Amino acid sequence: MPTLELSNPAALPADWRDFVALTKPRVMSLVVFSGLCGLLVAPVQLPLVLSFTAILCIALAAGACGALNQWYEVDVDAKMRRTAKRPLPAGRMEPQSALQFGIGLGGFSVLLMGLATNWLAAAMLLASILFYVLVYTVWLKPRTAQNIVIGGAAGAFPPLIGWVAATGHVAALPLLLFAIIFLWTPPHFWALSLFVRSDYAAAGIPMLPVVAGFESTRHQIFLYSLPMAAAAVAPWLLGMTGPVYGVCASVLCFVFLVLAARVAANRATEPSAMDAEKHLFAYSVFYLFALFAVLVADRWLAW
């Protein structure tokens, strides 16, 4: 199919697919899944349409975060190979359109959540959007190597919101689910940032490998994996889940720790020799999906 070079692509109305791309659909899948699990393990079963709406609101809020993040980081994204083809740095969309889309989507998701479920869930959804955009994207990310440690809280909200949407209150189990994702985020992102370090360095983002070096980052990955594993088995040890979850979580955490130890032992500085980091990154995504799926299965077996 022949392509047409336009003098100024941003002067055209943006393609609707570029609005979808602004929402970072791949990141959204994990957010939606963890939110769904929070909702499914709650002791109260919402009507199907309200459950669907709650998950839809979490997805839309995640999309709003993605759009506002890309609007704010357009200059940074243009400097990184991984992100240079996004709609804004590629010049396929006016920044103003992305900003309006992000604010509109975020506001709509919060209002719909409040109307369909309850206003505590809506307030938490709003807090998670503001935390991601203002605390993580604007404040922490360009300033400190601890950006992902504190900013990880934004991604940890969905299971808590899912639970609150169903029950109307906060409890110990969803707080543990929050802690699991919060503690999982640093090893997950640091594994990625090791093999895309040059991208972050070129964009001036102070990710840990850029600021503290490879060895220190690998050491931190292993250290952070320990409390993450402890948080993952805590629901079983505290009697909130059954043995199905306990055994599966223990095995999943053991494999995570082995892969994190392999990363800690690696001395490579070239991305081509970072198989251990790439394996840990890929496994960390599977790990979170599997852990939450097993939690839902365990709770359903108990009922």
Add this chain to the structure above:
Amino acid sequence: MVKVEDEIIRKRQRERARVMALLLGAFVVLLFFITIAKTGMNW
């Protein structure tokens, strides 16, 4: 070139209008079922 750009603008406007109509339609259906579920819960 202006004519080609004009065609692209029209095509994108048509596509965006179609997507918007679908989303609004879906929203109306969703609101209907939310209303049914909420009133059903309070009975």
